[in-house]
Amino acid sequence: MRIAYFTHSLESCWNHGNAHFLRGVLRELIALGHAVEAYEPEGAWSLANLLADHGPAGLDAYRAAYPDLASARYGAVEPVVARAAEADLVIVHEWNEPALVAALGRARAAGARFTLLFHDTHHRAVSAPHEMRRFDLSGYDGVLAFGETLAEVYRGQGWGARAFVWHEAADTRLFRPPAGESAREGRQDGLVWIGNWGDGERTEELDAFLFGPAREAGLALDVYGVRYPETALATLRARGARYHGWAPNAAAPGIFARHLATVHVPRRFYVEHLPGIPTIRVFEALACGIPLASAPWSDAEGLFTPGADYLVARDRSEMTRHLRDLRADADLRAALAARGLATIRARHTCRHRAEELLALVDGLRAPAPRSLEATA
Numbered sequence: 001m002r003i004a005y006f007t008h009s010l011e012s013c014w015n016h017g018n019a020h021f022l023r024g025v026l027r028e029l030i031a032l033g034h035a036v037e038a039y040e041p042e043g044a045w046s047l048a049n050l051l052a053d054h055g056p057a058g059l060d061a062y063r064a065a066y067p068d069l070a071s072a073r074y075g076a077v078e079p080v081v082a083r084a085a086e087a088d089l090v091i092v093h094e095w096n097e098p099a100l101v102a103a104l105g106r107a108r109a110a111g112a113r114f115t116l117l118f119h120d121t122h123h124r125a126v127s128a129p130h131e132m133r134r135f136d137l138s139g140y141d142g143v144l145a146f147g148e149t150l151a152e153v154y155r156g157q158g159w160g161a162r163a164f165v166w167h168e169a170a171d172t173r174l175f176r177p178p179a180g181e182s183a184r185e186g187r188q189d190g191l192v193w194i195g196n197w198g199d200g201e202r203t204e205e206l207d208a209f210l211f212g213p214a215r216e217a218g219l220a221l222d223v224y225g226v227r228y229p230e231t232a233l234a235t236l237r238a239r240g241a242r243y244h245g246w247a248p249n250a251a252a253p254g255i256f257a258r259h260l261a262t263v264h265v266p267r268r269f270y271v272e273h274l275p276g277i278p279t280i281r282v283f284e285a286l287a288c289g290i291p292l293a294s295a296p297w298s299d300a301e302g303l304f305t306p307g308a309d310y311l312v313a314r315d316r317s318e319m320t321r322h323l324r325d326l327r328a329d330a331d332l333r334a335a336l337a338a339r340g341l342a343t344i345r346a347r348h349t350c351r352h353r354a355e356e357l358l359a360l361v362d363g364l365r366a367p368a369p370r371s372l373e374a375t376a
Contacts, residue, residue, distance in 0.1 A: 001358075002035045004087040004114075006104075008095040010038045010071040011059055013249040014050035015196055015226050018093055018121050020249050020280045023066050024171025024350030025357070030068060032354060037087065038071040039080055041097070049226075053246060061248035065174055077103045085112045089361055091144070094120045098134040105139030115364055119144040121168065123269040125153045141364055144357075147277030148301050164360050167303065168280045169348045170287035174250060177289035177341065178257040190220035191323065192259035194252055194281060197228045201267040208316045209295035210263050211239040217323035224255065256288040261326045261333070263319075264294040264310070276300030283348050286310070286340035291333045293322045303348065309340040 005026060013019040026036050040047075050058045074080035081103045084090050090108075092101055101118070108116040118140050125132050137143070142162040145151035154163035191214050197203075214221040221241040228236075228243065236243045247255060256262065262285050270277050275298040282304075285292050292310040299306055306312045311326075313319035326333055 001089060001361075002037070002087045003029060003089045004037045004039065004084040004091070006039045006084070006090070006092045006096055006100065007071070008093060009040045009044040009046045010069060011040070011062060012044065012047035012050045013062070014046045014053070014058075014246060016046040016095075017280050018095065019046075020171070020284065021121070021168040021350070021353075022093075023062075023069060024169070024174070025353050026069060027066065027171070027173065028350045028354035029357075031351075032358070037084070038069070039084065040071045040073055041100075042073045042075050050246075053226075058246075058248070061250040065250035081107055085114060087114050089117070090114045091117045091119050094118065094122055094124070094132075094135070098136070102136040105136055107139070108141070109139035115142075115361055116140050117142050117144050117361075119166070120150060120154075121146045123150075123267070123274055125150060126273045127269050142360075147274060149274045149276055162364075165301075166353065166356065166360075167301075167348070168283060169350050169353045170283040170344050172287050172345065172349045172351075175253050175284045175287035177337070178253075188257065188259050190222060190259055192222045192224070192255060192262050193265070194224045194247065194255065194262070195265070195279075196225040197232050198267055199227075201269060202265055203232075205265050205268070205295055207235065207239075209265050209313060209319045211235065211241060212316055213313075213319040213323050214241070214263075215239055216320045217327060219260065219323055219327055222255075222259065252284060253288050256285060256290040259290065261291040261293060261323070264292055264297075266295065266297045271297050276303075278303065282310075283344060287344045287349075289337040289341045291326055291336040292340065293319060293326065295319070304343055305339070308336075309343050310336060 005022065007018065007022055009016055009019060010022060026038060030036050077100050085107050090104060092104055104116060108114065116139065118137055120143060142164055143154045143159055144164050144166040145154060146166060146168055148165050151163045151165045193210055222244060223236060223241050224244050224247040226246045233243060264282050266279060286309060294310055294312050296312065296314055304310065311322045313322050
């Protein structure tokens with residue numbers, strides 16, 4: 001099958017978490033024998049910021065980790081739509097311009113033979129519904145939502161059974177424990193958090209579940225990410241955290257391997273409005289075999305086993321206790337790492353998601369059964 005995916009950027013993961021999952025799942029689709037094409041717009045905001053901060057060298061880690069992936073940049077919409085119309089499956093991520101989304105929908109409605117899916121991996125459907133209303137999805141065959149609660153939003157808009165849950169997952173070709181499953185113990189130190197500041201969506205939570213508990217537990221804290229305003233940097237300095245700026249996602253396994261544990265602090269919208277949707281970092285961290293402690297979130301879809309795959313803290317004092325326990329107890333760290341890794345490998349790899357995608361597309365493309373009246 002020939003597959004075309006329209007992304008904001010395949011090359012850049014600067015404040016662009018979809019690139020993490022996309023790279024892994026496209027690589028798995030290629031490994032399964034499919035022809036894959038990725039398209040990204042010229043002047044993509046994420047790529048522009050990456051190049052402004054780090055120059056062309058900022059792309060080195062991606063190119064070294066994914067030599068089999070490439071993307072085509074486009075300017076005008078109509079020529080790239082005509083090119084993609086030759087594919088069997090076209091997927092459009094929600095971080096694309098409404099003009100592109102509409103043009104692909106018109107091509108499908110006019111009789112193009114490809115299956116057309118809209119891929120939503122953000123909370124804007126509930127946090128900024130007016131922005132999502134700019135997208136004309138009338139010509140689309142279905143929606144891929146990265147969690148059940150988000151799929152329910154689309155079902156409420158009339159999509160019904162054509163709103164599919166397609167969770168993110170770990171690219172386990174890249175995200176894996178350091179050489180040898182037991183190589184972690186004795187080689188790491190301190191706590192690490194890889195994440196962006198989040199436009200105020202979790203400022204209080206970061207202080208309550210990361211900065212304060214790390215210091216109270218006596219763990220050095222390294223922080224990686226972008227879009228930290230001066231007020232955020234001042235908070236890090238006051239808390240004794242070491243800020244390192246942006247790190248390419250391909251470098252994250254090595255960063256995890258140097259640390260004792262990591263923390264999950266979900267954005268407020270995913271706790272209050274879209275429960276059950278973890279960030280991509282949960283999948284990636286567990287795939288690397290690093291113990292994880294999480295701020296409160298409801299695993300409403302049963303993706304993991306809280307308390308076994310990772311620890312959950314209800315408040316600041318409990319997070320501090322968890323971090324102290326992780327610092328002191330090597331057996332606890334080993335048990336969490338092993339259980340989390342096993343869950344990822346059994347259920348949440350990009351290979352799993354590639355196979356799930358192919359199965360649901362087969363279902364969409366299958367001819368509808370003829371009615372009894374039609375066969376009488």
